[in-house]
Amino acid sequence: MKLHPALKRWESVLALLLIAEILLFGAINPVFLQPSMLLYATSDFIHVGITALALTLVIITGGIDLSLGSVMGLSAITLGILWVGGVDIWVAAVAALAVGTLGGVFNAVAIHLSKVNPLVITLGTGFLFGGAALVLSGLAGATGYEGISNFDPAFVNLANLEVLGLPLPFALFLALTVGFMALLHRTRFGRYVYLIGQNPRAAAYAGTPVFRTLVVAYALTSLMAALSGLILASYFGSARSDFGTTALMPAITAVVLGGTSIYGGSGTILGTARAALLVGYLQTGLQLVGVSSHVSSALSGGLLVIVVALRSLSEMGRVWFQHRRVLRNVAAE
Amino acid sequence: MAGTSPTDQRTPLVEARQVWKFFGSIAVLRGVDLTLRPGEVHALLGGNGAGKSTLMKMIAGLHRLDRGELLVCGEDASAMTPVTARQAGIHLVPQEPMLFPSLSVEENVLMHVPGNRKELRARLETMIAEIGAGMTLSTQAGQLEVADQQMVEILRGLIRDARILILDEPTSALTPREVGKLFARIRALTAQGVGIFFISHKLGEIREIADIVSILRDGQVVLAGPPKSFTDAEIVAAMTHVEGKEGFTLGRVGAPVERGDERLRVEGLAGEGFADVTFSLHAGEILGLAGVVGSGRTELAETIYGIRPAARGRILVDGKPLTGHGPRQSLDAGVVYLPEDRQVSGLFVNAPLVWNASALVLHRGQEWLPLARERADFAEQVKLLGIVCANADQPVRTLSGGNQQKVLLAKCLAAGPRVLILDEPTRGVDVAVRADIYRLIDRLAGEGLAILLISSDHEEVERLSHRVLVMNHGYPGGLLEGSDITINAIARLSFGVGAKMDAAQ
Amino acid sequence: MIIRFLQRHREASVALIIVFLFAVLGLVDHSYLSLDTVLLVYGNSLILFVLAIGATMVMATHGLDVSVGSIMGLAAVVAGLLMNAGWGLPASIGAALLVGLLCGLFNGVLVSLLKVSAIVATLGTLGLYRGFVYLLSGGSWIEGLPENFKALTKAGSLGLSPVAWLVLVLLIVAHLGLRYTAFGRSMFAVGDNREGARLIGIRVNEVQIVAYGLNGLLAALAGVIFASQIGFIPNTAGTGMEMRAIASSVLGGVSLLGGTGTVLGAALGAYFMTSIDSVLVLLRLEAYWNDIIAGAILLVVLITDGKIREAVDRLLRYQKYRKFIDPQAAAQHGDAAKAATRPLKTALETSEARK
Numbered sequence A: 001m002k003l004h005p006a007l008k009r010w011e012s013v014l015a016l017l018l019i020a021e022i023l024l025f026g027a028i029n030p031v032f033l034q035p036s037m038l039l040y041a042t043s044d045f046i047h048v049g050i051t052a053l054a055l056t057l058v059i060i061t062g063g064i065d066l067s068l069g070s071v072m073g074l075s076a077i078t079l080g081i082l083w084v085g086g087v088d089i090w091v092a093a094v095a096a097l098a099v100g101t102l103g104g105v106f107n108a109v110a111i112h113l114s115k116v117n118p119l120v121i122t123l124g125t126g127f128l129f130g131g132a133a134l135v136l137s138g139l140a141g142a143t144g145y146e147g148i149s150n151f152d153p154a155f156v157n158l159a160n161l162e163v164l165g166l167p168l169p170f171a172l173f174l175a176l177t178v179g180f181m182a183l184l185h186r187t188r189f190g191r192y193v194y195l196i197g198q199n200p201r202a203a204a205y206a207g208t209p210v211f212r213t214l215v216v217a218y219a220l221t222s223l224m225a226a227l228s229g230l231i232l233a234s235y236f237g238s239a240r241s242d243f244g245t246t247a248l249m250p251a252i253t254a255v256v257l258g259g260t261s262i263y264g265g266s267g268t269i270l271g272t273a274r275a276a277l278l279v280g281y282l283q284t285g286l287q288l289v290g291v292s293s294h295v296s297s298a299l300s301g302g303l304l305v306i307v308v309a310l311r312s313l314s315e316m317g318r319v320w321f322q323h324r325r326v327l328r329n330v331a332a333e
Numbered sequence B: 001m002a003g004t005s006p007t008d009q010r011t012p013l014v015e016a017r018q019v020w021k022f023f024g025s026i027a028v029l030r031g032v033d034l035t036l037r038p039g040e041v042h043a044l045l046g047g048n049g050a051g052k053s054t055l056m057k058m059i060a061g062l063h064r065l066d067r068g069e070l071l072v073c074g075e076d077a078s079a080m081t082p083v084t085a086r087q088a089g090i091h092l093v094p095q096e097p098m099l100f101p102s103l104s105v106e107e108n109v110l111m112h113v114p115g116n117r118k119e120l121r122a123r124l125e126t127m128i129a130e131i132g133a134g135m136t137l138s139t140q141a142g143q144l145e146v147a148d149q150q151m152v153e154i155l156r157g158l159i160r161d162a163r164i165l166i167l168d169e170p171t172s173a174l175t176p177r178e179v180g181k182l183f184a185r186i187r188a189l190t191a192q193g194v195g196i197f198f199i200s201h202k203l204g205e206i207r208e209i210a211d212i213v214s215i216l217r218d219g220q221v222v223l224a225g226p227p228k229s230f231t232d233a234e235i236v237a238a239m240t241h242v243e244g245k246e247g248f249t250l251g252r253v254g255a256p257v258e259r260g261d262e263r264l265r266v267e268g269l270a271g272e273g274f275a276d277v278t279f280s281l282h283a284g285e286i287l288g289l290a291g292v293v294g295s296g297r298t299e300l301a302e303t304i305y306g307i308r309p310a311a312r313g314r315i316l317v318d319g320k321p322l323t324g325h326g327p328r329q330s331l332d333a334g335v336v337y338l339p340e341d342r343q344v345s346g347l348f349v350n351a352p353l354v355w356n357a358s359a360l361v362l363h364r365g366q367e368w369l370p371l372a373r374e375r376a377d378f379a380e381q382v383k384l385l386g387i388v389c390a391n392a393d394q395p396v397r398t399l400s401g402g403n404q405q406k407v408l409l410a411k412c413l414a415a416g417p418r419v420l421i422l423d424e425p426t427r428g429v430d431v432a433v434r435a436d437i438y439r440l441i442d443r444l445a446g447e448g449l450a451i452l453l454i455s456s457d458h459e460e461v462e463r464l465s466h467r468v469l470v471m472n473h474g475y476p477g478g479l480l481e482g483s484d485i486t487i488n489a490i491a492r493l494s495f496g497v498g499a500k501m502d503a504a505q
Numbered sequence C: 001m002i003i004r005f006l007q008r009h010r011e012a013s014v015a016l017i018i019v020f021l022f023a024v025l026g027l028v029d030h031s032y033l034s035l036d037t038v039l040l041v042y043g044n045s046l047i048l049f050v051l052a053i054g055a056t057m058v059m060a061t062h063g064l065d066v067s068v069g070s071i072m073g074l075a076a077v078v079a080g081l082l083m084n085a086g087w088g089l090p091a092s093i094g095a096a097l098l099v100g101l102l103c104g105l106f107n108g109v110l111v112s113l114l115k116v117s118a119i120v121a122t123l124g125t126l127g128l129y130r131g132f133v134y135l136l137s138g139g140s141w142i143e144g145l146p147e148n149f150k151a152l153t154k155a156g157s158l159g160l161s162p163v164a165w166l167v168l169v170l171l172i173v174a175h176l177g178l179r180y181t182a183f184g185r186s187m188f189a190v191g192d193n194r195e196g197a198r199l200i201g202i203r204v205n206e207v208q209i210v211a212y213g214l215n216g217l218l219a220a221l222a223g224v225i226f227a228s229q230i231g232f233i234p235n236t237a238g239t240g241m242e243m244r245a246i247a248s249s250v251l252g253g254v255s256l257l258g259g260t261g262t263v264l265g266a267a268l269g270a271y272f273m274t275s276i277d278s279v280l281v282l283l284r285l286e287a288y289w290n291d292i293i294a295g296a297i298l299l300v301v302l303i304t305d306g307k308i309r310e311a312v313d314r315l316l317r318y319q320k321y322r323k324f325i326d327p328q329a330a331a332q333h334g335d336a337a338k339a340a341t342r343p344l345k346t347a348l349e350t351s352e353a354r355k
Helices: A005-028 A035-044 A046-060 A068-084 A089-114 A118-139 A153-158 A168-186 A188-198 A200-205 A210-236 A248-257 A269-288 A293-332 B052-059 B082-087 B105-110 B117-131 B146-159 B176-191 B203-209 B232-240 B297-305 B327-333 B342-346 B353-358 B371-385 B401-414 B431-446 B458-464 B487-494 B500-504 C002-008 C012-028 C035-060 C068-084 C089-112 C118-137 C147-153 C162-180 C182-192 C194-199 C204-230 C241-251 C263-282 C287-320 C327-340 C342-354
Strands: B014-023 B026-036 B041-046 B067-072 B090-093 B164-168 B195-199 B212-217 B220-225 B262-271 B274-282 B286-290 B310-317 B335-338 B419-423 B450-454 B467-472 B475-481
Touching (some): A005 A269, A035 A046, A035 A168, A046 A188, A046 A210, A046 A248, A046 A269, A068 A118, A068 A210, A068 A248, A089 A118, A089 A153, A089 C287, A118 C241, A118 C287, A168 A188, A168 A210, A168 A269, A188 A200, A188 A210, A188 B353, A200 A210, A248 A269, A248 C118, A269 A293, A293 B014, A293 C118, B014 B052, B026 B041, B026 B052, B026 B195, B041 B052, B041 B203, B041 B232, B052 B067, B052 B164, B052 B195, B082 B090, B090 B146, B105 B146, B117 B146, B146 B176, B203 B232, B212 B232, B220 B232, B262 B297, B262 B450, B274 B310, B274 B450, B286 B297, B286 B431, B286 B487, B297 B310, B297 B327, B297 B335, B297 B419, B297 B450, B335 B401, B342 B401, B353 B371, B353 B401, B371 B401, B401 B431, B431 B458, B450 B458, B467 B487, B475 B487, C012 C263, C035 C162, C035 C204, C035 C241, C035 C263, C068 C118, C068 C204, C089 C204, C147 C162, C162 C182, C162 C263, C182 C194, C182 C204, C241 C263, C241 C287, C263 C287
Parallel strands (some): B041 B212, B090 B164, B164 B195, B286 B467, B335 B419
Antiparallel strands (some): B014 B026, B262 B274, B262 B310
16 A cells, blocks of 8 residues: 655655654663663553544544543543442453543544534543443542552552563554554545545535534544553553643644644544654653653654644645745746 | 727827737637726626637736737736736636635735735725625635635735736626625725726626727637617627637537437426426427526536435436436436536546546446447447547647547437436537537437537527526526527527517517 | 414524423422522522523634633633732732633634644643643642632622622623624624625624633633633633533534524523532432533534524425415416517517518
């Protein structure tokens, strides 16, 4: 599958930026270049990357999902509640994933039924799912943001397991990246995702199953958010309802920085994956060289603003130059 | 009212000299000269894409000209913006009302008008009463009928005491009574020295109200002067003349070689914008569907294809009824529609060519995309249709208009149609591609495809069709067959002049 | 009749649902509608009121600003630092408001001139401005704010604090200003139909930038109110408020698609969001029910509103095509259409005769 040339270029730029970033931080603090450091640092941010992979699909269709942060919390709390209620931890995990998936289906159905902007609907479902997580944790007696802990050690150890020398969450991220690449770029479903985002009207004229495609895209996003919630629960050894509140904006940032148009129609999984690592390592690296984690979040925000502004300016410049060229050609005739 | 009034001595209100305008690499205006004098009604006539609306938007400051000169009241206005155009007393009433649908009539008209609100309100009320429009100041604009919306646009210009009024097809949605009132208003304005550009498709109106008529075709003025100095035939010929005719090797299509089985039958169909349509279409036949824009042709096609709901009547494909269907069912039945606006409803312009070409057949294949086959199929179509492209992955927008249209045709043909509906298949394409497409249509019919050809280009319809159904205001205006199919006959029926005239000739 | 009314006031359907809910709550417990409760909820809604005014303006222009929470925090920190550095109250607050204005204008420039999509641009500045908060505060809370600053939000005349009076005035001014001034209308015009606004000579870019600028200014004011209310400034001040502000406005009938909405509606929405807290007390539910109820109500309102609009659209579509779809009307119009062509025919005959 060959990609749109400009996007291909952008993904290469991201890869170069990623390498430059790692080398730069390594020059300041050689600890950063240790493989174990690079690998285990991912555990702090990889849940954002995993969610961003699926969010890419939704954004390519021209939609958005603001509820994914809440789904992370809801999934973690579902796990916690069931565990406290005596359910086997693995059954509870599957149930948590199922709850997450249902949330996504609910999003798609609500968007389809109301014909209201996905932004507004998922804003509402964000409150709903987040509220549900709060209520569940409240009913379980874990009022406020204390959380539920004392999980089965086998579950807590998951986040520290190694697969082929990689931490499990990171290995999962890599596997999912490949899986989503295949899904988006090699399947009919992936093609529909692009076509709907490119031109919903032409997609309707071509008899595309728009609703079905949206359901799958939103359900996958919620499923990945639920999975991220479980990863966090395992990583921290506890489940809290506010797990995802800080993950939403970085996830959208990763997708947009990865080259996906917020208006839909274009974008790649590889771009999102690289951007997620770029932003994640930026945070880690800045913390390592002594910048507070909060200033580093400012720099990620700044990076997003600068990148999208530059892309917009270059597009305006391209149009302007093309127009000039046409005029010159006419003058020459 | 005649063009030789003493007002000619005064400085022209608007003077365009050799004006050029490009959209991307396409020249929309190519050296247009135009003059509007005080107290004059200057009519503009021309087909779709002739450049009328672009020219008028330029005079209103919405587009900046690329070459040439534009003078307003003798002063250079080539750097005009909508704001300065407004200050110069120019008001454009656009073809599609550009109202604020959520705001009231009063807010819409008075928005951004300087002056005492109470006085303006009173004046507006009198104006509405004078025109006799059926609306109140508090009606929300989005809820008005199109005719009333148009009236609100006109009121906007009137209340501002515009010196130069541009009316882009103001009568297309008005009833004859309303048109009469509008014309009275126009005469009163011109008596005060206001200059008016008047775009219309209706010859009768132009003869009634205009002092000067300029006919645009392909971005150039091809005929200009007082309307009475031209016959209708001359005007129609100037509008519909196909440039570079000698470039065609294709002669007029003869009678269908052999009319095959009936593929499509439409009985008493009514829907959004048309009614009482009945026809049948056979294998190997090209049925032309002519009529002016807004006569219900596209709506009819979209109803057959399943984009719009039918209100009454039946659609039969190969003798089997097609009801409550969507595009998917139509495609499965073998009905394929090539939409009139390729950028809006036809193509995925930012997607690779090959994605476009396979868009209609995706649902027939496996979940796993057959990427290699997709490419091979597209390569075949590139050869078959003569698509000029660098590779299969370039986005459609990088192609010329003609090649984009060929990609759209490739997309439709890939679906293996039994009935092909072509809506404006040669809009905005150059002469060479046009000839290619004509040859293709002819060949497809020869191979036994049933084709419904919708076009505003009368010559195109005349050249290609075996039979022609002309639509007029949403109703079938007449059916032409054999030697009755002439450009003149098509034009007359579409402008609402009965077939009787032909007989008299 | 109801349809006609809903056609004219698109925000009305939402307002009706809210009023209905208020009525139900009032029936359940009469104290809910008592002056004390109203004043209490009003006092708790001040920040959301101010943010909702700004959100209404930005959304009127078909925009969106998710950075207001960060602007709030930034303004609060600026005001706090300056006050603790010995600046006077007016100067500190003035500086904070100026910072908010500049942040908002920057958002506006990104959206209008650089044509970055509103959500992406303000998502970036959300992080950027929050970073400034930490840079300025050095990561620690700002405490020990002057008493006269805290007094601004302490109940005063008629049970309302000075700031509460200010917000009331702001609400009235903003409501009237958006409805009845040329500039207020031009914001709706830009959001309703950008090309149309340009056509009638509205400087659309300027209008957008000013809307974002004012929104930033109001967010800064919200930040100052927040600091005054709680008496210290945590680094997380304002986090998540953008979603509440947008939800309030949407609940109050402001469309994200631009062009419709009123400050009054948005204020109702904000009041409603805040009053859920007191409702929970009435229903003897724990506070953690708040978000799920807010979310459920928001969704019910949105989906109901969407369905109403769909029905209205269907009706309008039917009316538009009635002459073709309705068999009787179709028959009549067919004759009328033929009659309408007669003058043209005459014109043609004359010209042919001359020939």
